[in-house]
Amino acid sequence: ERYFRHYLQQAASKNRLSQDDVALWDKYITKQAVTTHISPSYRTLHASVAIMFRKFSQTSYAQLTDEVWINGINEYLSSDYTPHTKNKGLDILKRFLLWGIAEDVISGLSEKAVTSVAALPAPIRTKTEEDLINNDEVYQLLQSPQITPKMSAIIALLYWTGCRSGELLSLRWRDLHFNPPILEVIIPPYKTNPERYIVTAEALMYVARWRQHYPKEIPGGPNGDNFLFVTTRDGKVYNQMSYVTLYKSITSLSRKTLGRMLHPHQFRASHITNMSSSGVSDMVNKMTHWGHVSTNMLSVYSIPSKDMIKTELLRASGIDADE
Numbered sequence: 001e002r003y004f005r006h007y008l009q010q011a012a013s014k015n016r017l018s019q020d021d022v023a024l025w026d027k028y029i030t031k032q033a034v035t036t037h038i039s040p041s042y043r044t045l046h047a048s049v050a051i052m053f054r055k056f057s058q059t060s061y062a063q064l065t066d067e068v069w070i071n072g073i074n075e076y077l078s079s080d081y082t083p084h085t086k087n088k089g090l091d092i093l094k095r096f097l098l099w100g101i102a103e104d105v106i107s108g109l110s111e112k113a114v115t116s117v118a119a120l121p122a123p124i125r126t127k128t129e130e131d132l133i134n135n136d137e138v139y140q141l142l143q144s145p146q147i148t149p150k151m152s153a154i155i156a157l158l159y160w161t162g163c164r165s166g167e168l169l170s171l172r173w174r175d176l177h178f179n180p181p182i183l184e185v186i187i188p189p190y191k192t193n194p195e196r197y198i199v200t201a202e203a204l205m206y207v208a209r210w211r212q213h214y215p216k217e218i219p220g221g222p223n224g225d226n227f228l229f230v231t232t233r234d235g236k237v238y239n240q241m242s243y244v245t246l247y248k249s250i251t252s253l254s255r256k257t258l259g260r261m262l263h264p265h266q267f268r269a270s271h272i273t274n275m276s277s278s279g280v281s282d283m284v285n286k287m288t289h290w291g292h293v294s295t296n297m298l299s300v301y302s303i304p305s306k307d308m309i310k311t312e313l314l315r316a317s318g319i320d321a322d323e
Contacts, residue, residue, distance in 0.1 A: 091119070184198075272298070
């Protein structure tokens with residue numbers, strides 16, 4: 001929960017932020033954590049945006065003016081980031097700056113200059129068919145000589161439950177129920193979604209293996225309130241695994257094993273699409289991934305390929321696609 005502070009201070013030590021920047025963002029993120037209950041991973045995302053935008057403004061946040069803001073945000077919106085990433089960063093920046101203006105800690109910037117910047121048009125879908133991960137690739141990752149029991153469990157849960165990275169990192173052992181041949185997972189409330197329930201047979205073996213290798217130094221072991229995935233800092237104290245560590249681990253493993261870089265959220269889109277293509281009802285798919293049936297997010301995440309469409313339509317016509 002406090003990782004964002006470490007992240008901000010780390011950036012300051014490399015002159016990517018000033019200490020004034022760190023103090024402002026620390027105060028703002030802490031307030032958001034209390035008033036709007038943003039998750040630990042979202043706090044880290046806020047810190048990441050703070051660091052990122054300074055590359056384009058070259059001015060500490062307290063010293064921003066209308067001209068510097070407009071020039072900096074224009075460069076940011078013209079960068080190589082995806083439209084979705086740009087809009088997410090823009091939204092966080094605008095909220096932070098409006099807060100700073102209201103608190104009179106950013107005095108040279110006008111509210112009008114901040115609100116005048118509109119979001120970019122972005123496609124409804126943030127993933128394409130090429131982004132999807134298939135079973136063969138997952139098993140390649142799981143059989144990699146470089147993979148550890150912990151990373152095996154991470155890959156298995158991301159792929160076969162479709163949980164978000166923040167949800168994965170928030171899981172505690174009490175949320176898992178081992179009932180061979182299945183593993184039942186209770187995903188705690190996250191973002192605006194209620195508690196969700198999912199069952200997986202495929203991930204059981206990998207999570208059970210990680211349970212056997214869970215650090216013996218942690219009091220209570222793989223039980224109760226202990227986080228499912230932990231890491232050490234300087235080899236001393238075990239903490240909840242951070243998103244940055246998760247992201248780096250997955251991108252590094254996938255690059256070395258598959259020759260392409262995967263990131264955690266691709267596993268979610270792949271699982272949602274796989275459930276749709278295997279005949280799971282929209283109702284169950286929605287309840288599994290969002291916790292309610294009224295969501296329209298299935299159209300965003302489910303990405304049927306041409307082969308899937310062809311197979312379904314041929315099957316409807318009584319034709320075996322394999323013949």
